[in-house]
Amino acid sequence: MSKSTSTHPPTFAALAQAFFAEHLQQQRAMSPRTVATYRDGFVLFLQFAQVRLHKQPTEIKLQEITPSLILAFLDHLEHDRGNSVRSRNARLAALRAFLKFAGRRDVMALHVVEQALGVPMKRFERPMLGFLTRNEMMAVVGMPGPSWISQRDHLLLRMLYNTGARVSEIIGLKLGDLVLEGAPCVHLHGKGRKQRTVPLWRSTVRQLRAWLRLNPQLQPDSPLLPNHNGQAMCRSNVWQRLALAVKAAGSGQPQLLSRRISPHTIRHTTAMHLLQSGTDLETLALWLGHESPTTTHHYVEADVAMKERALARLEQPEASVRRYRAPDSLMEFLKTL
Numbered sequence: 001m002s003k004s005t006s007t008h009p010p011t012f013a014a015l016a017q018a019f020f021a022e023h024l025q026q027q028r029a030m031s032p033r034t035v036a037t038y039r040d041g042f043v044l045f046l047q048f049a050q051v052r053l054h055k056q057p058t059e060i061k062l063q064e065i066t067p068s069l070i071l072a073f074l075d076h077l078e079h080d081r082g083n084s085v086r087s088r089n090a091r092l093a094a095l096r097a098f099l100k101f102a103g104r105r106d107v108m109a110l111h112v113v114e115q116a117l118g119v120p121m122k123r124f125e126r127p128m129l130g131f132l133t134r135n136e137m138m139a140v141v142g143m144p145g146p147s148w149i150s151q152r153d154h155l156l157l158r159m160l161y162n163t164g165a166r167v168s169e170i171i172g173l174k175l176g177d178l179v180l181e182g183a184p185c186v187h188l189h190g191k192g193r194k195q196r197t198v199p200l201w202r203s204t205v206r207q208l209r210a211w212l213r214l215n216p217q218l219q220p221d222s223p224l225l226p227n228h229n230g231q232a233m234c235r236s237n238v239w240q241r242l243a244l245a246v247k248a249a250g251s252g253q254p255q256l257l258s259r260r261i262s263p264h265t266i267r268h269t270t271a272m273h274l275l276q277s278g279t280d281l282e283t284l285a286l287w288l289g290h291e292s293p294t295t296t297h298h299y300v301e302a303d304v305a306m307k308e309r310a311l312a313r314l315e316q317p318e319a320s321v322r323r324y325r326a327p328d329s330l331m332e333f334l335k336t337l
Contacts, residue, residue: 009106013058016042019101031191041094048073062102062109070095070119089121131269136256137161139249140242140266144207148214153241155211156225156233160263163188163198164270164288167263171233175212176220180205190289198287238263 010018024030024038046057052072053064070092077083077091096117103113132140141161144154160170169188177187184200200208212218223232242263250257267288274284284290 009108011058012060012062015062015102015105016098018105019098023101034191037090038094038097041091042098044077044091045073045095048076062106063112065095065099065116066112067116067119070116074119074122085122092119092121130259130261130265131272132256132261132265134273136249136253137266137269137273139253140245140256140261142245142248144210151211151214152225153245155207156238156241157245157266158204158207159186159225160266161270162201162204164267164274165198166190166267166289167235167238169289170263171223171225171235171238173224174220175218175222175224178208178224180208188289194289196286196289242266 020035020039020042024035030038046060049055049060049064049069050057052069053060074088074092077088078085083091099113099116103110103117141157142154144151156170159165159173163170163186165188169190172189173186177189179185179187180200184202184205185197186200187195187197189195218224222230225233227233227237239262242261246256246261271284271288274287279287
């Protein structure tokens with residue numbers, strides 16, 4: 001390290017600019033959406049720090065980003081802004097990423113950075129995953145009517161169920177993402193610009209072919225599921241069409257009307273139905289585009305809990321539910337030595 005570098009460490013503002021412009025966008029090639037999420041969290045933190053430290057953001061020093069300041073900011077998010085624990089942890093993750101980057105650029109502040117990195121994520125109870133039964137799901141998908149809107153909505157719901165796609169992935173589909181010959185599949189563009197390929201059911205392929213015959217003007221770069229103006233549907237439009245489908249399905253499945261069913265509920269439904277049909281966790285993770293296997297394992301936990309409740313109904317009323325205890329892999333390994 002040169003003498004000038006050690007004597008004049010980078011300013012906090014310079015570190016922040018380098019973090020977003022160089023580290024996130026160039027070195028890690030993060031998507032604009034991910035960068036925007038980091039930016040929003042950083043802006044919230046700077047606004048809070050400006051009030052707490054009585055300094056403009058450009059005057060803040062890295063050494064002032066202390067654990068007490070970070071904890072106060074996280075409490076502010078939860079209590080004043082009403083953020084969930086999940087949102088609180090996401091903001092902390094963004095701050096941690098910046099601090100790790102900054103610590104490598106300004107070794108003089110490394111001790112303070114290490115202390116700040118010690119602020120822990122907050123534990124929280126994950127809600128039980130909500131999903132629909134096969135009959136409920138098919139009632140929501142329904143049968144396509146003669147109108148263009150009905151045909152599109154039916155295909156929208158069928159594609160969501162077939163693929164387990166996120167809303168952003170389904171509304172981002174282009175005609176060119178479809179492969180209907182040979183082994184039919186669809187190419188989904190997921191979070192962080194990750195792509196994955198999901199096979200299509202024969203019934204979905206038939207519906208897609210009918211949709212293409214109804215819309216011969218669609219080009220490879222056209223939205224597969226457009227609105228009346230030929231543009232891609234928006235998130236709120238998908239929520240609205242799903243709400244109408246649930247309301248219609250309520251005549252035969254009245255229990256649906258008392259539940260909050262979102263597009264993500266359909267994603268959970270796809271995952272649970274695949275798991276219950278014997279799909280292994282690795283395949284399920286690839287199907288859903290999960291980066292971490294821990295995320296996919298939540299479906300196993302939900303499935304086990306569901307089976308426990310079913311088992312409890314067969315036992316005596318006073319019998320308690322038996323909890324599943326996974327074998328300790330380390331102990332099993334040691335016993336084999």
